[in-house]
Amino acid sequence: MKLTCLSHGRGGVHRPPCHVLELSGLRILLECPLDLSAIAIFAPVPSSSPSSSGDLVAAPPWYKAVAAHHLFDPCLLDAVVVSSPAAMLGLPFLARNPNFSAKIYATEVTARIGGLMMEELVAMHSEFVRYYGLEKRQGRPDWMKWEELERLPIELRNVVMGEEGEELGCWMPQYSAAEVKECMQKVVPLKYAEEVCFNGAIILKAFSSGLEIGSSNWMISSPRRSITYLSSSIFESGHAMGFDYHSLQGNDLILFSDLSSMNSTDYDTKPDECNSPPLRTDNDNEDHIIKSLSGNDENLEEIEKISFICSCIVDSLKAGGSVLIPIGRLGILLQLLEYISRALDNSNLKVPIFMVSATAEETLSFTNAIPEWLCKERQEKLFLGEALFGHAELIKEGKLCVFPLLYERELLMAWQEPCIVFSPHWSLRFGSVVQLLNRWHSDHNSLLILEQEVDAEMALLPFKTLAMKVLQCSFLSGLKMQKVQPLLELLRPKLVLFPEVLRPHCPIKEGGSFAFLYYSENVRLRVPNSRKGFEVQLATELAFQLEPRRLLEGSMAIARLQGRLLLSKGKYLLVSGKKPLKQSNEQMLLWGSVDPARLILALEERGIVGSICDDDKAADGYWFIQVSKPEEGLIKSSASETVISCDDERTSALIFEALCSVCDGI
Amino acid sequence: MAIECLVLGAGQEVGKSCVVVSIGGKKIMFDCGMHMGYLDSRRYPDFSLISETGDFDSSLTCVVITHFHLDHVGALPYFTEVCGYHGPIYMTYPTKALAPIMLEDYRKVMVERRGEEEQFSYDHIMECMRKVIPLDLKQTVQVDKDLQIRAYYAGHVLGAAMIYAKVGGSTMVYTGDYNMTPDRHLGAAQIDRLRLDLLITESTYATTIRDSKYAREREFLKAVHKCVAGGGKVLIPTFALGRAQELCILLDDYWERMNLNVPIYFSAGLTIQANMYYKMLIGWTSQKIKDNYTKHNPFDFKHVCSFERSLINAPGPCVLFATPGMISGGFSLEVFKHWAPSEKNLITLPGYCVAGTIGHKLMSGKPTRIDLDADTHIDVRCQIHQLSFSPHTDAKGIMDLIDFLFPQHVILVHGEKPKMASLTERIQSELGIPCYYPANNETVLIPTSQNVKVDATGQFMRSCHNVNLNSIQDKPCISNFSTNNCEVSGTKIDASKMVITSCCNANLHSTQDKHCISNASISNCEVSELAGDENLTEGILVMEKSKTAKVVSKDELLQMLGAEKHVVQFARCFPVRLSNREQFLPHAANHTTLQLLCKKLSSHVKCKYIESFSDHLQLDSLRIRICSNEDCPFRTNQNKYCSSSVIYFCCSWSMHDENLASKCLEIVNNLDSTIQDSNLAQEEAPNEHLQ
Numbered sequence A: 001m002k003l004t005c006l007s008h009g010r011g012g013v014h015r016p017p018c019h020v021l022e023l024s025g026l027r028i029l030l031e032c033p034l035d036l037s038a039i040a041i042f043a044p045v046p047s048s049s050p051s052s053s054g055d056l057v058a059a060p061p062w063y064k065a066v067a068a069h070h071l072f073d074p075c076l077l078d079a080v081v082v083s084s085p086a087a088m089l090g091l092p093f094l095a096r097n098p099n100f101s102a103k104i105y106a107t108e109v110t111a112r113i114g115g116l117m118m119e120e121l122v123a124m125h126s127e128f129v130r131y132y133g134l135e136k137r138q139g140r141p142d143w144m145k146w147e148e149l150e151r152l153p154i155e156l157r158n159v160v161m162g163e164e165g166e167e168l169g170c171w172m173p174q175y176s177a178a179e180v181k182e183c184m185q186k187v188v189p190l191k192y193a194e195e196v197c198f199n200g201a202i203i204l205k206a207f208s209s210g211l212e213i214g215s216s217n218w219m220i221s222s223p224r225r226s227i228t229y230l231s232s233s234i235f236e237s238g239h240a241m242g243f244d245y246h247s248l249q250g251n252d253l254i255l256f257s258d259l260s261s262m263n264s265t266d267y268d269t270k271p272d273e274c275n276s277p278p279l280r281t282d283n284d285n286e287d288h289i290i291k292s293l294s295g296n297d298e299n300l301e302e303i304e305k306i307s308f309i310c311s312c313i314v315d316s317l318k319a320g321g322s323v324l325i326p327i328g329r330l331g332i333l334l335q336l337l338e339y340i341s342r343a344l345d346n347s348n349l350k351v352p353i354f355m356v357s358a359t360a361e362e363t364l365s366f367t368n369a370i371p372e373w374l375c376k377e378r379q380e381k382l383f384l385g386e387a388l389f390g391h392a393e394l395i396k397e398g399k400l401c402v403f404p405l406l407y408e409r410e411l412l413m414a415w416q417e418p419c420i421v422f423s424p425h426w427s428l429r430f431g432s433v434v435q436l437l438n439r440w441h442s443d444h445n446s447l448l449i450l451e452q453e454v455d456a457e458m459a460l461l462p463f464k465t466l467a468m469k470v471l472q473c474s475f476l477s478g479l480k481m482q483k484v485q486p487l488l489e490l491l492r493p494k495l496v497l498f499p500e501v502l503r504p505h506c507p508i509k510e511g512g513s514f515a516f517l518y519y520s521e522n523v524r525l526r527v528p529n530s531r532k533g534f535e536v537q538l539a540t541e542l543a544f545q546l547e548p549r550r551l552l553e554g555s556m557a558i559a560r561l562q563g564r565l566l567l568s569k570g571k572y573l574l575v576s577g578k579k580p581l582k583q584s585n586e587q588m589l590l591w592g593s594v595d596p597a598r599l600i601l602a603l604e605e606r607g608i609v610g611s612i613c614d615d616d617k618a619a620d621g622y623w624f625i626q627v628s629k630p631e632e633g634l635i636k637s638s639a640s641e642t643v644i645s646c647d648d649e650r651t652s653a654l655i656f657e658a659l660c661s662v663c664d665g666i
Numbered sequence B: 001m002a003i004e005c006l007v008l009g010a011g012q013e014v015g016k017s018c019v020v021v022s023i024g025g026k027k028i029m030f031d032c033g034m035h036m037g038y039l040d041s042r043r044y045p046d047f048s049l050i051s052e053t054g055d056f057d058s059s060l061t062c063v064v065i066t067h068f069h070l071d072h073v074g075a076l077p078y079f080t081e082v083c084g085y086h087g088p089i090y091m092t093y094p095t096k097a098l099a100p101i102m103l104e105d106y107r108k109v110m111v112e113r114r115g116e117e118e119q120f121s122y123d124h125i126m127e128c129m130r131k132v133i134p135l136d137l138k139q140t141v142q143v144d145k146d147l148q149i150r151a152y153y154a155g156h157v158l159g160a161a162m163i164y165a166k167v168g169g170s171t172m173v174y175t176g177d178y179n180m181t182p183d184r185h186l187g188a189a190q191i192d193r194l195r196l197d198l199l200i201t202e203s204t205y206a207t208t209i210r211d212s213k214y215a216r217e218r219e220f221l222k223a224v225h226k227c228v229a230g231g232g233k234v235l236i237p238t239f240a241l242g243r244a245q246e247l248c249i250l251l252d253d254y255w256e257r258m259n260l261n262v263p264i265y266f267s268a269g270l271t272i273q274a275n276m277y278y279k280m281l282i283g284w285t286s287q288k289i290k291d292n293y294t295k296h297n298p299f300d301f302k303h304v305c306s307f308e309r310s311l312i313n314a315p316g317p318c319v320l321f322a323t324p325g326m327i328s329g330g331f332s333l334e335v336f337k338h339w340a341p342s343e344k345n346l347i348t349l350p351g352y353c354v355a356g357t358i359g360h361k362l363m364s365g366k367p368t369r370i371d372l373d374a375d376t377h378i379d380v381r382c383q384i385h386q387l388s389f390s391p392h393t394d395a396k397g398i399m400d401l402i403d404f405l406f407p408q409h410v411i412l413v414h415g416e417k418p419k420m421a422s423l424t425e426r427i428q429s430e431l432g433i434p435c436y437y438p439a440n441n442e443t444v445l446i447p448t449s450q451n452v453k454v455d456a457t458g459q460f461m462r463s464c465h466n467v468n469l470n471s472i473q474d475k476p477c478i479s480n481f482s483t484n485n486c487e488v489s490g491t492k493i494d495a496s497k498m499v500i501t502s503c504c505n506a507n508l509h510s511t512q513d514k515h516c517i518s519n520a521s522i523s524n525c526e527v528s529e530l531a532g533d534e535n536l537t538e539g540i541l542v543m544e545k546s547k548t549a550k551v552v553s554k555d556e557l558l559q560m561l562g563a564e565k566h567v568v569q570f571a572r573c574f575p576v577r578l579s580n581r582e583q584f585l586p587h588a589a590n591h592t593t594l595q596l597l598c599k600k601l602s603s604h605v606k607c608k609y610i611e612s613f614s615d616h617l618q619l620d621s622l623r624i625r626i627c628s629n630e631d632c633p634f635r636t637n638q639n640k641y642c643s644s645s646v647i648y649f650c651c652s653w654s655m656h657d658e659n660l661a662s663k664c665l666e667i668v669n670n671l672d673s674t675i676q677d678s679n680l681a682q683e684e685a686p687n688e689h690l691q
């Protein structure tokens, strides 16, 4: 097995890490994200009012796939495994390649939400198409020319090219709606814990990771290895089903790919807490670990953040300012909606909430029909017959208005300020957020809410003389570092593949019950196999055909085996051939030496009379048996060879049979 | 190994489905239903047969419920809250959400209308349901270390599932009720091609073959339309969920198309609340609904409103859905009493009514009077329409499913005895699968086969891969019965994608033979055959006490034992008389003789290898040499000649060339005539030229 990390990602939800796994001769791509933060180099579509795009590239944007992706021949891939909606946004680039024939595996919900996100991207990109006209598909755009690139400020140029120009090849012109559709047809949608087998050799199973609705970790097992592919995970969530770590217990190897803490500041929080107490491996300890891992505190912390946001929103509204929320995380968005409407009720504010996106309506109605994928509290709502999320009620009461586009007649009729608008896209380059920012950026009472992951300075470049308040909020986007060690203890792997970048920050104790290998970007890491030999299932009917033979010495028995070897659902299986097993002595394999006295007895049993010759012939380690009845013959034998000589074929056959009976063989 | 199958209910009858299966030391209860036709102890399965002491927790591993119909879940609250079972209970998300509605509806009917002593309370129902672990389709649930269960889509009603269970190598499926054709709101049953020791299937329509569903729907709509057009009232007794939604979609759609405004009512609390559930569980409906619900949710009925008791005798036509189905009591009975005497009205009955209900009485013949009890009689003058469409599979569907899964054994439940007998006959004769239909409280023992786990060495595995590749691959797991029930499509596997293939000259082709799969007892789905069946893999199985058996290659065996191979050869040294040896072969006599012999042999025998050396010939393992050693030990006494016209041939060979050797030795024995023939040939040749 070999692992190549193509990209660490940015440690956030929007750009997850990406790897290639080579296993049992098959090549699996893990995640296929886009770096959407990179489109910050493009100026948004200019509005009627003069804008200050400054140094930004004024052209229809291209999109940046993960580094080194373009070096990868898509026809060499056997499968693509996708863990979250954001991790599939780059798929159409792969899938539109005519040589791409891999199957794409994702959970049903990841696929659906990811598909909606792609549709939204395409819809937002069409703003540029409307402004610039349709881009010609051939050749590189002008902004990619060297002299143009040289004119860019260094930070923008780095985004385009990477530090050494290696990332220039990652840029692609946007995919079309048809390409998205085609790509989605190649996705095999899975349920949590559904077993899927590809090529007979590898079994995949997705388990909830808690990060986002439908997001998953994976169990990837081949005949000789079982792997936990651990992506960013959250123990308890207020929307998605929590991190199902129980189902990942006992696999041989963990590919640790949660790099959410790569950029976070709480690296070295309380390292002593996880070094002590000494870990034991009994059940008590396991319970203890589980308790420490999966408490509700993380969720409470998130709710606290959301409540804080709500209080800021209420303050702005009271001051007459509007609130703009271009948050890209669906689960958080749905929770925010519920909390905001409650906060408005509590402060007696009658302020409309808008949601302006091409796919918002479909996304919202979809989320109210997927109870199987949600956290326990929301599943309870199903059993009580209540809506899973609050937005259905809000829409019915007219508190939430959903529109595909700004400037729609109905929207204009419902519009009133101050208001709250959920509006894509978090990059602030396209989507309804651009026009609304143009409208409100100089209003110091208005409020913009961004995720921590967004480079606010870069994102806000085109909206100069910014007076509106900006609230950046870091939501939990993976495992907290101090929980890594206890989690690994609980999962009991033999080996952990761990990112080198996290090594200095992660309080991991080496020398425990499992070993570590560290991986780095663009290095092919060879992973040794821990299992010796192969495990094979012997079919019953073949087992019944066996004719075991006990060895002359020791307790060992052996049997000749003839059958067909199959690979089925990741397991080797030996079954009997269609033709009956031919049982003959012809292929008899003998070893060791023959005792002449025993051979004489065995001959007698078969009616053959012979005697050991002790004349001068017996030399050089040879002995002879002279056969006299029923036919004359001779047996010459040494430690490693026996020669049978007799004119009569029947007698020779009997002698051979007698020989086999006194010699070890099969 | 065996699977023990105890039928506690639905054995040779419909009602109180409950089968307890012991498999590899685990005990699973499939369904825990009640019988609607009985009011005494016969309404529940006889749980005492599971455990005399009532210690169900230690005797059962888990309970799995297939769907929310009362004949499958009706006894569950009684079993958990009254009998005290506390172990795990599994059912699908919709079943967990909807079963309490069914149970509560029924409990109310029993307690409030019949004034019966309640068997379980509302709290019992809620307490029981709280313990239920919800299942998603195809989710593989590890109940414990050894027991795995998985739910497959069964159609029938929302959330209905067929359950696959596996312990070690023993596998089975319990179907519950299922439908092989899609209806208005549900899809058809779907299952993987699994390798099964046992299939337990329902057989409600064991002998019925149904025609097009469309015609039967039209018949129903026509009957309803005719009745309301004549000013009559239509009573549709149904259970709260399932049929109600199906018929309602049908009517709502028809009302829209025909522009009708006759009111459609739901009896209190019935489906208004249920529709909320259906909207959230849209993922469990048919593909058509799933594709369109974000625009139009079919459970938003336009023409449906709720019913007040005062409307029973209101003038004018209407359609009313009322619980319970089969008119076993409750509100539907109350309305029936009022409406049955008028010939203008219409009562629709489901395709199946349990014996003992009014529905059953109405179905068997056309009674004009029904005696409820000693004092209450109802005159029946209304029209009766029996719905001929049902959410159960027909006989063809059952046969299709069995043929598709091709299990080792079949058990029929949930049907009527004579029909089950005739279906059993069919299954055994047409499919050759042993089939049983035990009565309640009977046990069937099913033998199972079990694979043995062994280790294999790398060298053995490589030797297998050296032979040509051959792959069988099912269509991605699922086949939809409604369209093509047994389609298997082969997909090519790229040589580069196979495991350890660097050394193969792969000759790829795929097979479409499904029996290939079932005969070879391979678990479902994708299978790659690593050696063609022409080339059987050979190895040695080494068994030692208290160690896992190990497959090694022949070479490895000797290494493992630290032994040296013992070679066995056969040898003979025999004289051949050559009549004119001296005259034509003076010098290199032996050499020429061998060459002549070689020529002769190569044209008369088949072997892989043949070569002539200066002093011997080699044909595979057979070595022929002219022997001049007079003391050669392989010369037997009787053939010790001493003559110049005799030469000795010393031959040796291995056992596996026995046939080759005996042929060659015969030719060597007749060498004299051969040489004479060839001399003749040489002499004649020039003459031919002269002529």
Ligand SMILES: [Zn+2]
Residues within 6 Å of the ligand: B067, B069, B156, B177
């Ligand atoms: Zn049913």
Ligand SMILES: [Zn+2]
Residues within 6 Å of the ligand: B017, B069, B071, B072, B177, B414
């Ligand atoms: Zn039933």
Ligand SMILES: [Zn+2]
Residues within 6 Å of the ligand: B572, B573, B627, B628, B629, B632, B633, B634, B635, B648, B649, B650
């Ligand atoms: Zn000889």
